[in-house]
Amino acid sequence: MSEKKLIKQGAESRIYIIDHLGQNIIQKERFPKKYRIEQLDKMITKQRMKAELKALSKCHNANIKVPIVYNSDFKTHSIFMEYFPNAITVKDAFNKFNIDNDKIGIERLGNILGHTIGKLHNNGIIHGDLTTSNFLIENYKYSENPNTISELITIDFGLSRFFDSSQNVFISSILEDKAVDLYVLERAFISTHSDLTDIMENVILKAYISEVDNNFGNIKKSNPNLLVDNILQTQLNTNLNDNESDISDDEIIINDKLNKSINYNTNKTASSFIFKKLAEVRLRGRKRTMVG
Known part of the structure; x- marks a missing residue:
């Protein structure tokens, strides 16, 4: 060297x-x-x-x-x-788009970010430190031609966790980890991009829901032994006996500190269980519940 x-x-x-x-x-x-x-x-x-x-x-x-x-x-x-010599962080890309008042670029980037996180979670990968600094984009000026970039580069997996068929874990543990992943991103996004908080709730999280709910079946077909598949299938067929929160399945409150909310009709989709847990995590912060 x-x-x-x-x-x-x-x-x-x-x-x-x-x-x-x-x-x-x-x-x-x-x-x-x-x-x-x-x-x-x-x-x-x-x-x-x-x-x-x-x-x-x-x-x-x-x-x-x-x-x-x-x-x-x-x-x-x-x-x-x-090494990606032409890449910048998604954090810097959001800031540049914001300075240029490039709304197309901001929404496109938020959409890809949400789908990328959904792919990670669909494959049983918990990043552990989701911030916009831990994603790279190789050509941030792509909003003029939205087809020039379709994916981000995810980095810094030092705090990551993952689930596969060799592990025995509780359903609530996997939901908790995914919810905390999203919560970390949410708090980091509000702190780093305080004037773009509507993108977090209206673009990133909606893209995440779309990825988790629409593409999970493809993950199941390509990797039938993935533990997450079995767990989510159980979730979709049964009601979790979770009495830790009074928040209903039919309403998830997003960004309550900004007095904004999105109501999702969960209908027992894969993402609905994650977002129910996310609502609980928001109420108590990152701390895990200690029951039993």
Whole structure:
């Protein structure tokens, strides 16, 4: 490996560009946390690296666009992956569209974002840190020709979780994780794009519902052993005995702090159970219920 250039540092890792054999690639290097016990820090770092690698692999298998992984090194806590030189974050794209008053671009981007998150959840992948900074777009000036881009690049799966047929989990646990994923995005969106909050409720969440409800059957056919399929099928055929909330299935309140709401006629669709749980998460925040 040749000289590397630091381009970003977050709370968990540093991102470098490396010129490797004439090709620029990304090195994501997790650094030690001095405030943690060394053994604990090593264990957490290893777990998060494994989670990220597995999530990236699952996304590739599900045809969800993510960086290609070239190599990993657990000694240096590094993952070496594909670099997208012409990409910017969805956060920056929203801001640029907003400055340009490009409403078509904003709605198109929000729609693709909602569908992308729906694809992740349909395939049993919980991102864990959904913000507009963790999605990339390679050509943000695409609203002049909406057909030039049809997908986003999802990154940063260090906090991800996923469900498959080898795991024994409760239905409510999967719903909770999906709801918390959406809640994290919602709070991040309100904080980062405070003048675009209507896009969250009117575009992103509606696109998510469309993806989850309309395309889940395709996931079922292509991966019949996916645990999420069995769980959602159970949800669609039975009523969950969930007495934790008085909110009805027939009304989901979105963005109540902004005094705005959308009423969804749930009709026991796959998304209705997720949105019922999301309403509960909004009432209590990200904290999980401790019952039993």
